[in-house]
Amino acid sequence: MSREPGAGNRDPAELMPQVYDELRRLAANYLRHERPGQTLQATALVHEAFLRLSKEKNQPWKNRTHFLAIAALSMRQILVQRARARHAEKRGGEHQERITLDESVKSASAQGASAGQGHEPDGVDVLALDAALEKLAALDPQQAKIVELRYFGGLTVEEAAEALEISPATVKRHWTIARAWLKKELSPV
Amino acid sequence: MSDSDRWQRVGALFDRALATPPPERQSLVRSSAEPSDVQDEVLELLKSHDDSHGFLEPAALLADGTQVGAYRIDRILGRGGMGVVYLAHDTRLHRAVALKALPPHLFRDDRMRARLRQEARAAAALSHPSIATVFALEEIGDQIFIVSEYLEGRTLREEMKSRSLRPARAIEIARTIAAALLAAHDRGIVHRDLKPENIIITPSGGVKILDFGLAQFDVAAQDLASVTHLTDPGAIAGTPPYMAPEQLLGQTTSARTDQFAFGVLFYEMLTGRHPFGTGGLPTTIAKTLAAYPDKPEIDAELWSVISRMLEKNPDDRFPSTKALVAALAGEFSGTIPGKSLPPGKYLPPGTHPPPGSNDAMSWWTMHQLIVALSYWLMVWPAWNVHKWTGQYGVLTFLATLAIVVVGGNVRLHLWFTARTYPTELASQLANINRLVRVADVAFSLIMIATGLVIADSHTGWSALFVSFGLGGALAFLVIEPATARAAFGKSEIRNPRSEI
Numbered sequence: 001m002s003r004e005p006g007a008g009n010r011d012p013a014e015l016m017p018q019v020y021d022e023l024r025r026l027a028a029n030y031l032r033h034e035r036p037g038q039t040l041q042a043t044a045l046v047h048e049a050f051l052r053l054s055k056e057k058n059q060p061w062k063n064r065t066h067f068l069a070i071a072a073l074s075m076r077q078i079l080v081q082r083a084r085a086r087h088a089e090k091r092g093g094e095h096q097e098r099i100t101l102d103e104s105v106k107s108a109s110a111q112g113a114s115a116g117q118g119h120e121p122d123g124v125d126v127l128a129l130d131a132a133l134e135k136l137a138a139l140d141p142q143q144a145k146i147v148e149l150r151y152f153g154g155l156t157v158e159e160a161a162e163a164l165e166i167s168p169a170t171v172k173r174h175w176t177i178a179r180a181w182l183k184k185e186l187s188p189v
Numbered sequence: 190m191s192d193s194d195r196w197q198r199v200g201a202l203f204d205r206a207l208a209t210p211p212p213e214r215q216s217l218v219r220s221s222a223e224p225s226d227v228q229d230e231v232l233e234l235l236k237s238h239d240d241s242h243g244f245l246e247p248a249a250l251l252a253d254g255t256q257v258g259a260y261r262i263d264r265i266l267g268r269g270g271m272g273v274v275y276l277a278h279d280t281r282l283h284r285a286v287a288l289k290a291l292p293p294h295l296f297r298d299d300r301m302r303a304r305l306r307q308e309a310r311a312a313a314a315l316s317h318p319s320i321a322t323v324f325a326l327e328e329i330g331d332q333i334f335i336v337s338e339y340l341e342g343r344t345l346r347e348e349m350k351s352r353s354l355r356p357a358r359a360i361e362i363a364r365t366i367a368a369a370l371l372a373a374h375d376r377g378i379v380h381r382d383l384k385p386e387n388i389i390i391t392p393s394g395g396v397k398i399l400d401f402g403l404a405q406f407d408v409a410a411q412d413l414a415s416v417t418h419l420t421d422p423g424a425i426a427g428t429p430p431y432m433a434p435e436q437l438l439g440q441t442t443s444a445r446t447d448q449f450a451f452g453v454l455f456y457e458m459l460t461g462r463h464p465f466g467t468g469g470l471p472t473t474i475a476k477t478l479a480a481y482p483d484k485p486e487i488d489a490e491l492w493s494v495i496s497r498m499l500e501k502n503p504d505d506r507f508p509s510t511k512a513l514v515a516a517l518a519g520e521f522s523g524t525i526p527g528k529s530l531p532p533g534k535y536l537p538p539g540t541h542p543p544p545g546s547n548d549a550m551s552w553w554t555m556h557q558l559i560v561a562l563s564y565w566l567m568v569w570p571a572w573n574v575h576k577w578t579g580q581y582g583v584l585t586f587l588a589t590l591a592i593v594v595v596g597g598n599v600r601l602h603l604w605f606t607a608r609t610y611p612t613e614l615a616s617q618l619a620n621i622n623r624l625v626r627v628a629d630v631a632f633s634l635i636m637i638a639t640g641l642v643i644a645d646s647h648t649g650w651s652a653l654f655v656s657f658g659l660g661g662a663l664a665f666l667v668i669e670p671a672t673a674r675a676a677f678g679k680s681e682i683r684n685p686r687s688e689i
Contacts, residue, residue, distance in 0.1 A: 124245065140196055147245065156264070158265075173200075173204055179244055179245055180237040180238035181237070182241075183241040184233060184234065
């Protein structure tokens with residue numbers, strides 16, 4: 001099992017600056033036109049970044065999956081930094097604003113098994129998720145990595161399996177328990 | 190026991206519990222040998238698991254195994270800027286289908302939803318063995334899907350990458366694509382995004398065109414006022430390296446726009462390279478607009494077809510897709526000198542047969558018969574006058590006879606083909622059109638010349654010959670092109686090499 005350090009320990013800006021910069025630029029651009037309640041779609045940004053950067057000649061990444069893995073890490077850091085900045089800005093303000101990621105698909109969940117069970121496709125607090133992922137990484141770094149790839153990079157199970165060089169079945173198993181644990185961890189008691 | 194070791198044991202028990210049916214999970218966990226705190230945590234996780242469906246799920250990418258209406262998602266087949274395609278199982282009809290959905294950021298975009306509906310309608314209007322079949326348009330919750338046949342196989346891009354296509358195979362694929370485009374264009378539907386990624390080569394070697402994603406109804410052909418606003422005039426849609434100049438410039442697109450994209454990919458199939466270079470997107474766009482591709486090492490006649498497809502001005506391309514199909518039906522030699530490829534003996538299956546039953550077609554067929562009979566009728570008069578035309582009399586008669594035999598028989602052949610094998614007419618016509626023309630011109634000239642030579646001695650015979658010659662000229666210059674135009678659509682079938 002790989003022992004990958006969490007997001008805080010590795011700097012994607014040094015790892016692959018062009019990916020990090022492109023994503024940061026896209027995110028800033030996206031959020032500049034932010035309206036109240038608007039959400040940021042990490043997967044869409046990562047995809048857009050890939051479309052842009054894949055046209056360039058000198059590509060330091062090995063393949064698309066490799067790119068997505070770097071992008072997921074970058075995206076996580078960008079969002080966490082942004083959330084922290086917001087946090088500081090709003091400190092002392094009348095209410096605290098959360099940056100949400102509209103990653104849970106209303107219809108997907110509505111159509112799924114939990115239909116009608118009051119499942120809230122609510123946004124996720126990025127800072128809380130980041131902290132929970134650090135905790136999870138202490139228990140099982142690979143599970144934390146899988147969540148990072150899936151959630152911040154939008155990788156499919158197969159893509160995550162390819163990125164981590166493990167079987168899709170293993171990814172699925174880890175993903176299921178990690179998600180259940182995070183759900184529990186992030187639920188208001 | 191360290192935290193991570195404990196977590197491993199929690200995970201193992203959790204996996205075991207999930208593998209059993211839900212009602213038995215609790216007893217399984219409680220009866221396990223793990224300490225009670227591990228058991229408690231697993232039970233909590235199981236409860237949390239039941240609530241976590243869709244939680245943290247990557248955007249709009251439906252998780253494998255998700256049930257959407259009657260479809261169960263198996264896996265993602267691909268995704269692009271305009272859509273996500275899943276492999277799914279239709280639980281009612283028990284078959285594999287492809288589901289095309291909007292990407293997450295366009296999910297609630299009404300314009301994009303309208304566009305997807307339009308795409309489904311465009312593709313559903315088409316029924317052709319070389320066009321992927323659309324089964325349904327489903328709107329479930331706030332998701333919208335196009336359900337279409339799932340095609341195993343490789344894209345033409347992958348096919349080109351993995352091995353270079355033999356010229357014969359490339360021409361075969363091109364003929365099939367042309368026939369499918371003809372079927373679509375006949376219905377007033379233009380693909381507008383033809384590229385190697387949108388063409389699937391099935392394991393049995395069949396060709397299927399996918400994704401009438403940007404298909405646009407020809408407003409004249411289809412009264413669909415509701416869709417005309419979807420594509421703003423001037424809005425660029427398509428994939429740049431395969432876009433025609435008029436598309437890049439945001440001008441009106443037509444069936445001839447597809448001809449250009451087809452020309453680009455045909456060139457690629459034969460040469461393995463893009464006709465407008467690979468010097469980056471801006472260079473390619475600039476070349477597409479202004480530069481002409483180099484002639485590759487291919488058959489000269491094939492090159493004349495492809496270079497015509499790649500003309501900058503749509504008016505300089507083939508006047509109709511039908512004309513293109515006819516041009517491709519010709520015989521081309523391979524890039525290997527001396528090795529000849531089989532001619533297009535037949536139009537690919539599913540090609541709409543020429544409308545042999547309609548009036549114009551009957552007239553055209555009749556015309557062939559009348560001309561053939563007229564040729565033969567002149568044999569006796571020609572023999573009769575040969576003694577009056579001096580030393581070249583016999584020679585002139587023999588020339589006339591030769592023309593009558595060739596021209597008359599070819600006409601009879603066309604008449605017979607049109608009546609019996611209408612699907613082969615276009616290719617036959619493309620092959621022998623030139624011969625017909627030469628015979629017509631020569632016949633008329635000989636008739637008029639003979640008439641003039643004997644004008645002084647035998648006025649009556651002279652009048653017959655001159656009027657026959659002029660009548661023949663009138664027939665092939667005016668009448669035949671007109672009936673052909675009426676019978677074959679917008680323009681007469683023209684083979685670039687048959688132009689005199």
